[in-house]
Amino acid sequence: MKKHTLIRWTVAAFVVLGTAAAYAQASDTETGTPAAASAAPSAKAMRKANRLLSKRVRSVLVKVKGLNSSAIVVIAKGSVVTLGGSVPDSSQIPLAVSAAQGVQGVTEVHESLTIKQPGL
Secondary structure, eight states: OHHHHHHHHHHHHHHHHHHHHHHHHHHHHTTSSOHHHHSOOOHHHHHHHHHHHHHHHHHHHHHOTTOOOTTEEEEEETTEEEEEEEESSTTHHHHHHHHHHTSTTOOEEEEEEEEOOTTO
16 A cells, blocks of 8 residues: 555656646747847946947048047947037037937937137
């Protein structure tokens, strides 16, 4: 009798464990999309993308003829770029904005530039 009882307990344990495992697997896949695919990019990946976009905009600003971009600060957040800092005269503001808008990945440009003569 002892051997028969031990077999029953073993079979019961396997049935319980098998049911629990099947339930866990079913609930993980009920959404139909893997967890990794639906997750948003990490904060680290977003910061890296923002830095790269800022760098691309800065490199374009430096090449614009007639624009003194040495005091322009570029901040990117997503696809939105903010131009801050200063330029020597007001005619340079549209040059900077236009150049930033032309960079691939930029959808919107916010301009917060001030006019400041160099050396003042």
